[in-house]
Structures are given as structure tokens and as C-alpha cells.
Amino acid sequence: MIEDIKSIIENMKKCLKEDPSSIVFGELNDGIGEINEAAILKLGKYYDFLSLTNGARCGDIDFWSYNDLEKNQYVLSDIQDERESWLSIGQILYEPLLINKFDGIVYEFIVDDGSMNSFGELEFFLKNYVFGPSYCKVIPNSENDDWFLFLKKNGRISN
Structure with missing residues (x-):
């Protein structure tokens, strides 16, 4: 994960902790601990995100935690290919978010x-759609x- 995204997530974690009302609209968890190499390969690029925040609620965009991933893969039943290219990582207004x-x-x-x-790529999506304008x-x-x-108040979106 690019350094810019790491610093954005760490800054947003700090801002959420400082805002007592944030429990209603946002949560960025601690990053995932150690997992085995086979699990890392199965997660693809999503592992990088989980290492920064193990699941998240960013307004109407939710990301599954490592423990919740397996039970949320049912949405792939009609689109998964033989390479198992797809991973359901969350939702936007209850529509599945896939990588x-x-x-x-x-x-x-x-x-x-x-x-x-x-x-676009995960880093672009995070920077622009989750934490940006x-x-x-x-x-x-x-x-x-x-x-x-919250994003406006904390300088992620200009007025």
C-alpha cells in the first residue's frame, strides 16, 4: 500500500478518536495481526488494507474485517471464476464491493x-472515494x- 494511503488512514484514525460523535458514522480498526502466507495470497491486495485497518466503516462504505470475509463471499456465487479472482471486501449502500x-x-x-x-485500483479508490472528494x-x-x-472538517475535502 502506498505511503500516502498509510498516512491518510493513520490521520483519519486519530481524527475519529478525537471526535466523540464518530461512532455513528466511522470506524477504522487496528490492523490485522500475523496470518499465514496462504491466507495472504488468498486476500491479494486487500491484505495491505487489512494490515492498516482490519475492517472499517466510512459513512455508507463498509469494509469487511478478516473474520467477516468468509461469510460475505456468497455474493460471488454467480461471478467467481476458476482462478478465484474475486473477493467481496465490503459494501456501498448495501451493494457489494469487490476487488x-x-x-x-x-x-x-x-x-x-x-x-x-x-x-480503479484499491489505493485510488481509498484516496479518492473513501477519504476524498x-x-x-x-x-x-x-x-x-x-x-x-467529517472529511470536510478534517481537510480531506475542500469547501
């Missing part, structure tokens, strides 16, 4: 029609969203 384990590109899977929206592109009416306001 291709080999290229690190993140997608929103629209269950109703089976389509996917690409958000593009949050409002994926969350309708985000101007009054607590996470969006």
Missing part, C-alpha cells in the same frame, strides 16, 4: 442487473452525510 485479487481493481457489483462499476459521486445526497462532513 479483483490479481490487478487490485475495485468494483461495485449491482446485484439487480449484474453489472459492475469500476473505481469523490465520496459524493457514489453516495447520493452526501452533502449532509456525516462521513462527508
Whole structure:
């Protein structure tokens, strides 16, 4: 994971701890401890994120913790390939958030029609959509969203 994302996540953890109302809209957990090499390979690029925060709630974007991953893979039943390229890593407004384990590109899977929206590589998605101004592109009416306001208050989004 690029150093920029590491510092953003650490800064946001600090800001969340300083804001008592943050429990309602945001949570960045401690990073995952040691796991075996086979598990790391199965997680692909998502392991890097889990090493920084083992699951997260960022407004209407949720990321599964390592312990919750297995029970949330059911959404892949119709799209998983023989290489097991896909990993369900969370959700955006209850639509599954997937990552291709080999290229690190993140997608929103629209269950109703089976389509996917690409958000680019994991680091790009985190920097711009989770912790940046593009949050409002994926969350309708985000101007009054607590996470969006938190990002503005803490300098991640300019006024």
C-alpha cells in the first residue's frame, strides 16, 4: 500500500478518536495481526488494507474485517471464476464491493442487473472515494452525510 494511503488512514484514525460523535458514522480498526502466507495470497491486495485497518466503516462504505470475509463471499456465487479472482471486501449502500485479487481493481457489483462499476485500483479508490472528494459521486445526497462532513472538517475535502 502506498505511503500516502498509510498516512491518510493513520490521520483519519486519530481524527475519529478525537471526535466523540464518530461512532455513528466511522470506524477504522487496528490492523490485522500475523496470518499465514496462504491466507495472504488468498486476500491479494486487500491484505495491505487489512494490515492498516482490519475492517472499517466510512459513512455508507463498509469494509469487511478478516473474520467477516468468509461469510460475505456468497455474493460471488454467480461471478467467481476458476482462478478465484474475486473477493467481496465490503459494501456501498448495501451493494457489494469487490476487488479483483490479481490487478487490485475495485468494483461495485449491482446485484439487480449484474453489472459492475469500476473505481480503479484499491489505493485510488481509498484516496479518492473513501477519504476524498469523490465520496459524493457514489453516495447520493452526501452533502449532509456525516462521513462527508467529517472529511470536510478534517481537510480531506475542500469547501
